[in-house]
Amino acid sequence: MQSRRNFIHQVAATAISLQLLPFTSWGKVPIQDGPVLRVAIMGLGGYATRVADAMQQCKRAKLVGAISGTPSKLTAWQAKYGIAEKNCYNYESFKNIKNNPDIDVVYITTPNALHHSQVIAAAAAGKHVICEKPMALNAKEGAEMVAACKKAGVQLLVGYRMHFEPKTLEVVRMRQDGELGKIKFFEGLSGFVIGDPTQWRLNKALAGGGALMDIGIYSINGARYMVGEEPIWVTAQETKNDPVKFKAGVDETIQFQLGFPSGAVASILSTYSVNYLDRFYLVGEKGYANLQPATGYGPIKGYTNKGELTQPHQTHQTVQMDEMAAIILDGKKPIIPVDGEEGLRDLKIIDAIYEAVKTGKKISLT
Known part of the structure; x- marks a missing residue:
């Protein structure tokens, strides 16, 4: 810094x-x-x-x-x-x-x-x-x-x-057009080994939690736009191996599961203790899509049952800001929402994940 x-x-x-x-x-x-x-x-x-x-x-x-x-x-x-x-x-x-x-x-x-x-x-x-x-x-x-x-x-x-990233949008298009068939399963892996133990991301008062609030939210949000549904329940389990670095209220690793109305399920890992975890895997009755890396600054790489995804890489923040200009100035409707209600949906799931960790119970999201 x-x-x-x-x-x-x-x-x-x-x-x-x-x-x-x-x-x-x-x-x-x-x-x-x-x-x-x-x-x-x-x-x-x-x-x-x-x-x-x-x-x-x-x-x-x-x-x-x-x-x-x-x-x-x-x-x-x-x-x-x-x-x-x-x-x-x-x-x-x-x-x-x-x-x-x-x-x-x-x-x-x-x-x-x-x-x-x-x-x-x-x-x-x-x-x-x-x-x-x-x-x-x-x-x-x-x-x-x-x-x-x-x-x-x-x-x-x-x-x-990521809502404007071309390879991500191609997988969403394939799912929307029925090319993957009925969606059955999503896996999200989001993690890295965090450094400086004094940084604000490891301070509960400033961050509100740990890995889930920082990197895990990518898989929460990704599960929703990849599956194309809002989850109706969540279960979760926390693992903490370093209570000195990850103090009370700062999660090191959380595994959680989401259930969707169609019967599809998601399995997600959010961690601050393992590198090289940046993968989305979506499976339907007719095909699959794999993004790895899925949410890094790029280039995103991926393939489906139809072959490699070849959409060109563009700097994510450049595309995001031009697209957000179109939303605000022109009233453009993005393929995947980026409004406050979208952010609120993720926060409700995060609240439920922490509740599931605390109680050990399946938490309803409906």
């Missing part, structure tokens, strides 16, 4: 000393004619930088603002991305964004526990909101966020980048 900060500061210093114009070394894609979604990113960490870099290739979305509690980050972002000082805020001055007509949407990439208050504040300021997943710590918070955005008349979208 420190090396990334140093790098950003070095880039900023170089740009200032050489009096570079914004984006001269970026090869930025020209914004196309027509309305453009003007975006401010809140929380300038590693993933925010990935989004900001990807947005330099967007045709419908433009990075115009930044919000951070660290003044040096705001200075660096102004230099690196050509952001006007008037479009930069700290967390105290953020409320003044309501008076800034140059910002359409706030993209929130802060720790999970901050999403609830920040989404509600952005909505109250009259700005559309994109919130990273999980949308909130629990379904209660999520419902309040959805309600606040509806009341304010703004859109709430969630950063489900």
Whole structure:
């Protein structure tokens, strides 16, 4: 983390000393004619930088603002991305964004526990909101966020980048068109060995849990759009081998099962203790689809009973932001929803998984 900060500061210093114009070394894609979604990113960490870099290739979305509690980050972002000082805020001055007509949407990439208050504040300021997943710590918070955005008349979208990924969408198309037949089974494997034990993702107050809230949500969401149904029950079991690193309320590994109305079932593993777990496997009566890696930054790889999936790789965040611009500006309907209600559905399942772990019971989702 420190090396990334140093790098950003070095880039900023170089740009200032050489009096570079914004984006001269970026090869930025020209914004196309027509309305453009003007975006401010809140929380300038590693993933925010990935989004900001990807947005330099967007045709419908433009990075115009930044919000951070660290003044040096705001200075660096102004230099690196050509952001006007008037479009930069700290967390105290953020409320003044309501008076800034140059910002359409706030993209929130802060720790999970901050999403609830920040989404509600952005909505109250009259700005559309994109919130990273999980949308909130629990379904209660999520419902309040959805309600606040509806009341304010703004859109709430969630950063489900896989909903726009071409190979993923091809598997969904095959399932929708009946090419796989009746779906019988889904397997999702989501895991990696987490590093720094002091990071916020291992802090229950900030993360709301452990692996399930970070990497496991990909398989929860994936089970829903791959099977094409909403689960009606869940069972779950937790394994914790390192109670020092994974303190109370921070899950290391959870295996869980979902049942669907059609009789299809899903078996999912979410863990912070095993690398190389990034796989979706969908089986129907007529065929199957395998994605591995299934949710990484790419390229996604996959094959079905009909052969290899060959759709070209595109940077996920670039595609996501252009597609979200079309949703907000044009009213486009995505193939797989990315709205607040979609985020809320995942949160209800997460709540039920934790309840199943705690009680050892099958938890109804209906």
